[in-house]
Amino acid sequence: MADIQTVIGVETRVSGEIRGGEDLVVKGRVDGKIQLTHALTVDKGAIVQADVDVKNLVVSGTLVGNIVASESVRLHASARVVGDLASPRVMMESGAAYRGRVDMGDIEAARAAVASRAVARPAASSLASARERPAPPRVGAPPRTAVLAGKAAPRFVAPTAGERPVVASVSPSAPPAFPRVAGAVGGMAPAWAKKKVRRR
Template identity: 30%
Template sequence: MFRDNKKRGDAPAPFEVHEPVSPAHEERTTTMTTLRDSATQENVNALLGKGIEFEGKLSFEGTVRIDGKFTGQITTGDVLIIGEGARVQAEINCGSVIVRGELTGNIKAKTGVELHNPARVKGDIWAPSLMIEKGVTFQGQCKMENLDKELSRYEPATGKHTLRSNGPTPATTEVGAS
């Protein structure tokens, strides 16, 4: 009497609901993941693993990841990754720096700096690009090198190119603290 002629395997496929993504969000997400994606485990040239302690000067080409303890000076035109659990006390001059661990010292980066949760950074940062993820603790000053050049182009009030930054902007911030 109440016979179902449908075959059990013919059920409609489940559908997915996708939230619309604004172009600005899409662009920002792409920019923020660029350094992280380019520095995957496959691309790491050298690793100072957990349990390793090193003191001195570190110069390299390619990508280096530190998961242990390092004290000294780091110089490269490429990528430095400070992994979660790492403890680094250094003056850093790099192309790009990705921090997930603990860093005490100053960073000068040619490309950009990314601070990912649970990073704790105490020191000054000079970089054209800085990304701070929610949950990161940053205590220091930051100077956006290229921003200074952009702002110095034109000042409408006087018609002159006079607007300049006189140094890093002080910041003591804990993002997303609860």
């Protein structure tokens, strides 16, 4: 009985959460979340749109979602993966398509980040959560931009306020300075030219 592998077949779709303590092979489609203490294999032709928290991950199909693998991630040549990836060992074959951030360092931090994102998700239905997938970055982004704008604005204001008198003092002195230099250069230029002409 234990030899029987868990398989999501080609013609099967699971929307929701899958968790457990054995290997899982997805040949069909899974939307939602996958949490395993063992390996997840996303076969060629399979589509997984889920946050994944597993030990080992092997992808030959398509996977969209944030990935945390406590041991390793292997993307085969036919793999198409979009999402942030955290694992100490990451292998990508030539031909594998991947877009996202890779973190081979602190997995627990990444796991906590994925978990905190997942907390907001179960409230919505599986379809809604799939539609909301772009939302978490957006939700995360506004505070960052707000913080940046908040810091940037005073920075811009302070220099301009401080520069105004400087600019005011420079600008009157600058116009006379340029004519003087220009006049000096204009006076010198013929002299150098004459010297050069003389030398030639």
